[in-house]
Amino acid sequence: MVNLEAVNCEKVWREISNYLEGDVDAALRAAMDEHFHTCKRCASVLEGTRNVIQLYSDERMIEVPSGFGRRLERRLAQNARLSSRRWSTWSAWLVPVAALALITGGLRLANSLTSSHPMKSEHAQQAHDIPPDMLVVVSADAKVFHAPGCDFIHNKDKVRTLTAKEAIQQGYIPCLRCMRKYLETTARRPTILGSEARAGADEDEDEDPGHGER
Amino acid sequence: MAEPNAVLNKPEQQPTREQELIARVQRGESELFYELVQPYERRVYAAALAILRNETDAEDVAQEAVLKAFANIRQFRAEARFSTWLIQITVNEALMRRRRERTVTMEAIDERREEESDYAPRDFADWREIPSEALERKEVRQKLAQALASLDRKYREVFVLRDMEQLNIQETAEALGISIASVKTRLLRARLMLRDLLAGGWEQGWFSRLPFEKGTKPW
Numbered sequence: 001m002v003n004l005e006a007v008n009c010e011k012v013w014r015e016i017s018n019y020l021e022g023d024v025d026a027a028l029r030a031a032m033d034e035h036f037h038t039c040k041r042c043a044s045v046l047e048g049t050r051n052v053i054q055l056y057s058d059e060r061m062i063e064v065p066s067g068f069g070r071r072l073e074r075r076l077a078q079n080a081r082l083s084s085r086r087w088s089t090w091s092a093w094l095v096p097v098a099a100l101a102l103i104t105g106g107l108r109l110a111n112s113l114t115s116s117h118p119m120k121s122e123h124a125q126q127a128h129d130i131p132p133d134m135l136v137v138v139s140a141d142a143k144v145f146h147a148p149g150c151d152f153i154h155n156k157d158k159v160r161t162l163t164a165k166e167a168i169q170q171g172y173i174p175c176l177r178c179m180r181k182y183l184e185t186t187a188r189r190p191t192i193l194g195s196e197a198r199a200g201a202d203e204d205e206d207e208d209p210g211h212g213e214r
Numbered sequence: 215m216a217e218p219n220a221v222l223n224k225p226e227q228q229p230t231r232e233q234e235l236i237a238r239v240q241r242g243e244s245e246l247f248y249e250l251v252q253p254y255e256r257r258v259y260a261a262a263l264a265i266l267r268n269e270t271d272a273e274d275v276a277q278e279a280v281l282k283a284f285a286n287i288r289q290f291r292a293e294a295r296f297s298t299w300l301i302q303i304t305v306n307e308a309l310m311r312r313r314r315e316r317t318v319t320m321e322a323i324d325e326r327r328e329e330e331s332d333y334a335p336r337d338f339a340d341w342r343e344i345p346s347e348a349l350e351r352k353e354v355r356q357k358l359a360q361a362l363a364s365l366d367r368k369y370r371e372v373f374v375l376r377d378m379e380q381l382n383i384q385e386t387a388e389a390l391g392i393s394i395a396s397v398k399t400r401l402l403r404a405r406l407m408l409r410d411l412l413a414g415g416w417e418q419g420w421f422s423r424l425p426f427e428k429g430t431k432p433w
Contacts, residue, residue: 014332017402021383041338048337048409055358056377056408060349062256063359065269068276069255073248075277076284080244 007031012042016049129182130174132165138172150178232296240288247284254297255280257379258304264374265308267363275311279304301379305389333403337413361411365404372397373404 007028012035018024019032036043055061136145140158145167152175153159162170174182229237235250251258258279263272283290283303290299348354362370375386376397387397 010332010334013335013406014402017405018398020405023383023398041335044338045335045406045409048335048413049405052405052408052412053377054346055349056362056373057380058346058349059256061355061358061378062260063355064256064259065273068259068273069252071273072251072255072277072280076248076280079281079284 007035009035009039009042012036012039013045016042016046019046020049020053130164130168130179131182132163134164135161136164136167136172137161138167138170143172144175145172146175147178150175152177233292236287236290236292236296239284240290244284247287250296251280251283251300254300257297258300260374261301261304261379262308264371264378265305265312265367267367271311272308275308276304279307282307298381298385301375301381302385302389305375309390333406335406336410358412361408364411365407369400369404369407372400373408376401377405 012032015024015028015032019029024032036046135148137148137150137153137159138145139153139155139160142154144152145162145164146153148161164174232250235246239247239250255276259272259276262275262279263269266272266275279300283300286303290296349358362373365373371390372386375381375389376383381389383394383397383401387394390397
C-alpha cells in the first residue's frame, strides 16, 4: 500500500509517464490521483504531458516531402520490373536447357528400348561376392538363380542345381532376397566373379516376387 | 469488464482488407504491395527521419525499408501487426545507415549521466486542452516539429516510436536494441522536455490565435 503522504511532487514527476501509460499499480494510481486534486503544479504537468502525447500522435504531425508517395510507388514498380526481368533472363535460359534435357532423355529412352539390354532399375545390382562354387538352383524358363529352399523359387518341381559361376555364365542373375547378404557388399568390394549381373533382375524379383519367374 | 464468453461467442471475423492484401502479395501479386504500405508510408518516413535527421537520407532509407519488407513479405506472420513489422524494418535500416556513417560517437558519451538524474518540470502555468484543430495551422505544426528536433537523439527516437508511431514499450525497446527500463526513462524525459519547450513557446505567441482564455497557457 502506498502512503499517500509519501507521494510528493518529485515522485509524481518520475511516475507521470508510467501513469499515462497505465503502467502503475492501483495503489500508486490512487495516491497520484489524490495528489493531482490537491497540487495545481502537478495537475499542470499532467495535462501538459497529456497534450504533448495527443498532439504528436496526430497523423498531421508527420510531414513528408512533396512527391514522396509517388517516388516510393515508382521505386516499387521499378523493383518489380527488375525482378521480372531477372526471372525472364533465367527463364530464357531455362527453356533451351529444359528442351535439351528432354531431347537427351528421349534419345536415351529410345536407345534403351532398342538395346538388347533391358533397362536397369535403381535396385539392379551386380553379382559381386557370391562364392563361385556355391550351389544354386534355377527353374525352367526363369532368369534368376536362388539359394536352395528360397521362398521365391517358381516352379519348384522343375528346378535344377548348378554352381553360381555356371549360373552367371548362363545368363542367370542372383535373387535379391536370398542372395542379399552377398549383394550388399557390392558397393565396397571388387567383383569376384568378374561378371556383371544382367540388368533387369530386380524388375522380376524386387518389385513383384510373385511374378519374378515365368 | 468483458463478458466471460465474449471470445467464445465472437463470430468468425472476416479478413480485413489489409489481411487480404498481405495474403495476395504473399501469393505473388506484387503489384498490390504499394496499396498495402501506402497507409503507413508517412510513418515509415517519420521513423527514418527521427533516426537520421536528414530528409534525403530518410527518404532513401524509407524506400529501402519498403523494398526490404516486400522482399521478406513471405516471412511476415499474421500474429504481428503489419505496421509494427514495417516500422521495425525501417528503424533497423536507419540504424544501420547511421552506423555506417558513424555520426553519433559523441552523442553516446553523456548518455549515462543524463539518464541518472531526474528531470524536473520548469513551467507550472494553468493549463487547458489544445484542440486538435490547432494542427491545421502550419505554424503550429512547425513549432511542434522544431521542439521535437531539438531533443537529443535518444529521447527523440523513443518518443517518435512510442508516441508518433504507436509502437508499444517493448516493441520500441526491441526496435532500438535498448532495455525496457531505458525506454521508460527516456520517454518520461522526452515528454516532460517537450511539454516545457512548448509551454515556453506560448510566451512567444505560437498559439496566440487559438481560443485560449486570457491569462492561461495550453498547459
